Amino acid sequence: MGCSSSLPDRSSGRLVGPNSENGGAPDSKNLRVKLVLLGDSGVGKSCIVLRFVRGQFDPTSKVTVGASFLSQTIALQDSTTVKFEIWDTAGQERYAALAPLYYRGAAVAVVVYDITSPESFSKAQYWVKELQKHGSPDIVMALVGNKADLHEKREVSVQEGIDYAEKNGMFFIETSAKTADNINQLFEEIAKRLPRPTAQ
């Protein structure tokens, strides 16, 4: 819906001066948020991001090294825009100890698992706990069950996802980066849940 890579800046007429760039003054109409994706390797974090940012899907798996940085701006119905600065982290075990480097100061954490892999679901729970301990206290967390198109191989039920998310105050959604199902919705829902700066 409201997903485009270059978006006519509706606010530019009204708001001259410190805009979203360089972390200017908080602006309730033009938000800029740091988002981090976490989860086991191979669950499709990069695929979700590339689908969201570039509308692409590449089935050949490319292992992420360290973390990739991408950004994308979306417009919401209420004429606000949200610029996501996305850290797509590597799921490999060796980077676990260095993850704080990427989630430090993040306003949003998207924790991803693969609905065909219970192992990745428990890894997701590990990340949720880690974020609860060391993430920003007011961080918005989303739990994402990816590869929803592989329903015949499903091993983690929707209910399990919902239950865990509810218990931990997270927003839950199942996506498919392959079919683009729910990808934009994921980011729109996150955008809606962002705390808005009160002072204007």
Add this chain to the structure above:
Amino acid sequence: MPSRRRTLLKVIILGDSGVGKTSLMNQYVNKKFSNQYKATIGADFLTKEVQFEDRLFTLQIWDTAGQERFQSLGVAFYRGADCCVLVYDVNSMKSFDNLNNWREEFLIQASPSDPENFPFVVIGNKIDVDGGNSRVVSEKKARAWCASKGNIPYFETSAKEGINVEEAFQCIAKNALKSGEEEEIYLPDTIDVASNSQSRSSGCEC
């Protein structure tokens, strides 16, 4: 697909020569293997993939050369073992008496972090011989010894007839897996900006 973590377990088989360690292996691995290296470097090596509680893991089995006279194989050999299997022949009292030596030797050489709870498994082999008539070590005696050493699981097998071998190794795998649970956490350093004065090691000092 997410990385399905596979576990590899190092299992060391100890016991006097002639107690049937190699026969046990042959029975378990279902693959005839010959003594290739035992004489030269002290052990033969086998790999067996095992499914256990929905997890796939690999047993790396070290079938050592048993000596008549107890002899050390050295620290390097036992390093990082996940489980140690002590084998004796129920028809040989000496091989049973030596279990204690083998156990001690292992604990000294491998020096596991928690020796009290290191997973051992004891196997009394050759129960088929003579229909059990030449047996000299009673099951009761063996079990008593195992109990005194911290409740070591005990199995009586016949490698020749294939009795109880699979069960024994299931137990070995289970115990080895249990002990491998606590993982070391990898915590890399990063360079401290202030104390960053290293330079290339080879030359160039201007």
Add this chain to the structure above:
Amino acid sequence: MLSRPMSSGSTSSTSADDSPGPASPKSVEAQLGSVALSEPVAELASAANQEARNGVDFATAGEGGDDDEEDADRGGEEGPVGGAEEEVWADYGGAGGLAAAEEVGEGLGGGGVVWGRTNSELEVDEPASPSSSGYAGERGSSGASSGELEIGEVVEDEIQEPRSGDGVLDSQASWVPGKRHVDEDDASVSWRKRKKHFFILSHSGKPIYSRYGDEHKLAGFSATLQAIISFVENGGDRVKFVRAGKHQVVFLVKGPIYLVCISCTEEPYESLRGQLELMYGQMILILTKSVNRCFEKNPKFDMTPLLGGTDVVFSSLIHSFSCNPATFLHAYTCLPLALATRQAAVAILQDVADSGVLFAILMCKHKVVSLVGAQKASLHPDDMLLLANFVMSSESFRTSESFSPICLPRYNPMAFLYAYVHYFDVDTYLMLLTTSSDAFYHLKDCRMRIEMVLLKSNVLSEIQRSLLDGGMHVEDLPVDPIPRSSSLPSHLSQPKPPTDSPERFRETCDGIAGPAGLWHFIYRSVFLDQYVSSEFPAPISSPRQQKRLYRAYQKLYASMHEKGIGPHKTQFRRDENYVLLCWVTQDFELYAAFDPLADRALAIKTCNRVCQWVKDVENEIFLLGASPFSW
């Protein structure tokens, strides 16, 4: 004048000057020319016999089946070799009382191929290697006749090699990265036939990495390797290598990490060991040495999960052992660029480096465009090789800008740095290394500034052009040995020498190679830690031919750098594949390959001209001045 005065000649050349950069080549003739005219007597027979195996190795470096990449099916294949003439002579410089040079002509079909050097092997099993004579016999039986090999062989190689070379180093393009043959284990016939295995295992015998086959299926094999190492260790000794027939097993113990190479490629021990060192370095680059602590606390520690997804990094490194001379030269190479273009790139990187970046590196594939280090920081060429390999083999860097922890093993093996990586186009990428974990946004800004400058000064398009033009082509070797005064407008594209040049001595060379049958050369500047390699001409167009030549160079390099016998100065070898000429001074090393029938005197002359040529264009092929190595 016989050969002895040569040593004095060579010493005079090495003391020429101490300024960085290519030295004057005036004296190669002084060294080699006199020998060329002399008629040395074969007098090193015994030493030669002891070293026969090396000679055989050398001669068969180009055997038809020496492709260790994808070789199982060709296991039994032997190359077209035979009792080719092999003449060898070497100059031992000031070493001992040895004759300065020998030339040993070989008898018909005999196995006694000669490597003219002292027996310097440390291992007792070396001279008595049973494969030595047997192997020579094999070769003889499968051999073609000498002297006519070069044409037939080239043709054959091209038929075997479906990806026909176009004269550039194209093996990278057709080579498929990543792990292959995962279904194999040590019981598989195909696995056993592979020519070159690499293993990494832990000190408890747990497998960490295997080039071929599944690590877990190879657990028994891995345990065997550990048992061999610890068996020798228990005896208070250390095993360096084991030779078994055609196979050499090389061990490298690095604390709790054991590395093993099993190879029948006949590469020298020193080369294989160097490759294991690089494998270890690559592992450190990914994990740092802090993994050692995990092993200290828990010898059972299983490292494999920590290396998850890095198969491709190791397989790409192994691949580069046979196609990137940097792996044995311990030097890096630059993309040829006009001086002004490079200076523009250096200036903007320097600017960035002054703002808290430890190293700023602009590269095009495996070639350096520009490189700047912060004060007091210097980058080892091996670290650069490993870093470039890591970045190029990890596809995700191409997708978007990245910020990743990496460790430079020669800089500090204990700790991570952070690398900001960004691709400007498919070939050209920027790496900004920093010690600060929160420098990402700063580095991103730096990159945008750099990108702007590079675009404005056309550096990026110049890079693409240079990539298309290639580097130095041997057929462009100037006839005129007089130094050129000005730099060349279109870099390095020299006017072709007149075809009726008196320097040309063989009709067959026309159009396919350089003057005097020059096929290829590598020039390594000792002070700069840089090398330049000429483009491959038609006679060495296929990746396999190129690999064979690199192996030959590698062997030469190993023999020239062997410890324990004084420094070699020059070496001249002729076998059925090439004439190889090597010249080492304090300032530079030159490795040159000629047509196997090339005339020796002319070859020597040509080498002088190559050195002069390199000096003439050094501004364009090397990174001078601003490099972290040069101050």
